[in-house]
Amino acid sequence: MISFNKLLIAFAAGTGSLYAQNDAVKIQPLVTDLYTADPSAHVFNGKIYIYPSHDVEAHVAQDDEGGHFQMRDYHVYSMDKIGGKVTDHGRVLDVKDVPWADKQMWAPDAAFKNGTYYLYFPAKDKQGIFRIGVATSKSPSGPFKAQPEPIAGSYSIDPAVFTDADGKSYMYLGGIWGGQLQRWHSGTYDKTLMTDLGKGHENESALSAKVALMSGDMLSFAEPLRDVQILDTNGKPLLAADNDRRFFEGAWMHKYNGKYYFSYSTGDTHLLCYAEGSSPYGPFTYKGVIMNPVEGWTTHHSIVEFDGKWYLFYHDSALSGKTHLRNVKVRELLRDEAGNIKTINP
Template identity: 60%
Template sequence: MTPQPLITHLYTADPSAHVFNNKLYIYPSHDRETDIAFNDNGDQYDMTDYHVFSMETIDGPVTDHGVVLAAKDVPWVSKQMWAPDAATKNGKYYLYFPARDQEGIFRIGVAVANSPEGPFLPEKEFIAGSYSIDPASFVDEDGEGYLYFGGIWGGQLQCWKKDGKGLVFDASKTGPQEPSGEGVLALCPRVAQLSEDMLSFVEPPRDLQILAPETGEPLLADDHERRFLRRRGCIGTAGSTISLTRLVTRIFLSMRLGIRRSVRLRIRVGFWSLCWAGRRIIRLLNSQGSGICSIMIVNCRKVSIILDL
C-alpha cells in the first residue's frame, strides 16, 4: 500500500505520536504561509498555534480537534511555537512546547489539559531554567518525569555557555554555528527531571553524554559521518542508509505501527542509535511494526528504552 499523508488541509511537521486511552494522538507543529525570507536561523517558520489530531485505528479517519493552544494565549511568548510533545501523569495531560520569549530567546513552556485533545491551559511563565527547542517528555515506570531537549543553529543550544554563576546566553553564537575543531566534544542534548506536578524542573538541566561505540569515548564535534540503517517497519528497503550531515539530524518517517491496545511494544531495529520516535525515547532493536513518528538521531549507540502503547 502506498503511504498517504494523514493531514492535507494544514501545513504540519514534527509529529509527536502517543497512545492515550486506546487512541492514537498526534501533536505536530503547525506552519503557515509567510513573507519571511528563508534563512539558517529558521525565521521563516513563524508558527503561532497547535492542533491535536487523533485516530481510532491506524488506518482510520483522522480527527482534527482544532486549535488547542495559541501564542496569543501565552503571556511570555513572542513568536515561533515550534515542535511540541505531550505526556500524561496523574490523570492530567501536559503539552511541552518551545517558543521565543519577549527577548527572542527560545524557552520551553508547559500547558495542562484534562483530556488528550485539550484545550490546554498554559502556565503564565516558561519553565524556569529551560532553553532551546525540541522538548521530548518521558515518564518512567516509577512515575518520575523527565524532559529532554536541545537543537543547534536556530534552536540556540550553541548559545548557552557556563560561567561562574551558571548559564549565560551569548547572542553572538546565534545562527548556523556549532562546535568544531580537533578534540572538541560534540554539543549534546540536555535532560532535566521534572517535578511531581510535571510543571517545573527539580534540578538544573544536565548534558547528555554520547559515546562513540567503536571507542567508548565521548563523541567529537567533527564526527559527522554516522549512519542510520532503516530496517523492517520503516518505509523503504532494509539496508538503505542515510548519512548524518550534522550530529543532530531529524529524520521524519511515515511508518505504520501495529498498534495493539494496552500492550507494551518493544520496537527493535538492528543498528546502533539513540532515537526520539514520536518524541518519546524507545528501545530500538528489529521492528515488526510500523507507525507515524518523528525520529531524531542523536547518537550512534545502542540503548535500552521501551515505548508503552
C-alpha cells in the same frame, strides 16, 4: 475527518509488514488540509494522539536561525488505529494566549500524569530567546491553558518528555543553530554564538541535548539540566565534526526490552539516528540510523508502541515541496532479534 491512505495498510502479501512496502508504496500524509510537522505521538485512553507543530507560509526568507518557521498555534489529532480516520480536534493553543511568548511555537510534546494532560512547547519570549512552556488540560485533545511563565531554567527547543515505569518523568530538549543551544555553551546566554562553536572546535565533544527530571507536578524541573552524552563504540564522546552521528535536534526517548533508546536528528546531514543506554540519563552508545533523509531535508520524529507494534511518526515536504511547509506521516518501525532498529529508506 481526514482518511489515511489505505495503501499504508495494504501489507505486502505474506509479510504483514508496513516496512516491506517502503519501496513499493508512497506513504501518504496523515493531514492534508494543514501543513503539520514534528509529530509527537502518544497513546492515551486506547487512542493515538498526535501533537504536531503547524507550519504556515509567513513569507520570511530562509536562514540558519529558522526565521522562516513562523508557527503560531497547535492542533491535536487522534486516530483509533493505524490506517483509520484522523480526527482534527482543532486549535488547542495559540501564541496570543501564552503571556510570556512572542512567536515561533515550534515542535511540542505531551504527557499525562495526576489526571492532567501536559503540552510542552518552545517559543521565543519577548527578548527573542527560546524557552520551554507548559500548558494543561483535562483532555488529551485540549484545549490547553498555558502557565503564565516558561519553565524556570529552560531554554532552546524540542522538548520531549519520557515517563519511566517507576513513574518518574524526564524532559529532553535542545536544538543547535536556530534552536540556540550553542548560545548556552558557557552556562549563560551568549547571542554572539550563531550557528555552532566554530572553527577550532571540531575535535571537541559535540554539543549535547539536555535532560532533567521533572517535578511531581510536571510544571518545573526537579534539578538543573544536564548533558545527554552520546558515545562511540569505544566509549569516546562523539565529536563536533561528526555530522553524521552527533546530536543536532529533535530528541526522543523510548524504552524497549529494558533498554533506553535515545533518538535524534543530525540536522544538516538530515539523518535520524539512535543510541542505546541503561539509564534515562545515559550515557548512550551510538547504534545507527533509523531513517535516511526525507524529502525536504528537515527531520523530526516520535516513536510509539500501539497494539503490539512500533511506529515511527515523522514529516517530509511531499505536499508543498518547501522545507518549511511539511506534512506528517507514519510507518512501522522494525527491529532485528538483538533489538537493533532496521534502517528505513523513505
